[in-house]
Amino acid sequence: MSAGRGAHSERVVLITGAGSGIGAALARRLAAPGVALMLHARGADAPARARLAAVAAECEAQGATCATACADLAATGAAAQLVQTALARFSTLDQLIANAGHAQRQTLAALEPDTLASTFAAMPAAFAALVREAQPALTRSAHARVVAVSSFVAHRYRADAPFAATAAAKAALESLAKSAAAELAPHGVTVNCVAPGYTRKDKGPTPENAPAWARAAEATPLGHVAEPADIAELIAFLLSDAARHITGQTIHVDGGLTLG
Template sequence: MPAAFHELASAALPDLLQSDAARVVAISSFVAHRFVPGGTFPASAAAKAALEALVKCLAIELAATGGSANVVVPGYTRKDEGRLGSLDPAAWQKAAAANPQGRLAEPDDIAATVSFLLSQEAGHITGAVLPVDGGLTLM
């Protein structure tokens, strides 16, 4: 995963540097920030942490041209039943209960954050790792 992002960013870098409004947003995961016994996914945590480091490096490269690179870190996010990563209703309730806001993120919560970070209004935000997790990573 980090290698694929690096390859993609490297291929796009010349065009990104020529743009006056380059924007890159990567999607990470709370598993790179929340470590609890029996609750971590070590390989995923390491991969997502590496992805976040690569995005910060890209942010530095794009900064001089006014471009930005940021990371959105979703928490537990509702998925349609039967889809990859979906859980049974009891597991979703447990995930929501583990969240300080007491609810799961909706896909639109994540999409709205990405949309904002891609906008002109977010042009001065770069190198940020933004949790969209209802406070999950505060615990």
């Protein structure tokens, strides 16, 4: 989409996994005049690019300046390249949201070493690379924020709902975020995690997966699963000046799923 930073842009925000779900909802939530968005999606095929372009077009219609990039952040050097692309387009970077990721049902007994390695590469390792590359720009910003999207699966373990690789990767992500929070606090940069519970996908339930969504709602104390916008609202708050004294936290948005 559009390249180059607008003359009146006040905040440059990089969002990974912005083609759908929470990332797309956050992009729409933040889009406004004075905001420049670097929107990333993992897939490089035509449908993925079209979805990302559609999100960017919506954000531009709300007055934001947008640029897009597609990359598999698990690939060596891809995360650093994404940050470099954002800096080349907009000259600076104020806020980073590491949202790209996935949840894969898998038992520990069935977990292959390659699967565990690829899951760690896509989430905690990519987060570390993003923060490392963005740190010089973030430390120069007056509104520097980093938010990583974790998951309830790193806090709720059930034999009938196993997420062995994803849970381990998200737990590592939260640990890295705390390390980043401690290291970047002297520079005024806040780093936090948001841990969603069951969150509805853009396509919504289908006849095939409707029973699974019904079970997810039943397992959630509030009785319903979250919408992507529910998670986006908390992230938007953590990016705001009102959250300037919050850092090193993991905040759950799960309808009470991790209460017990």
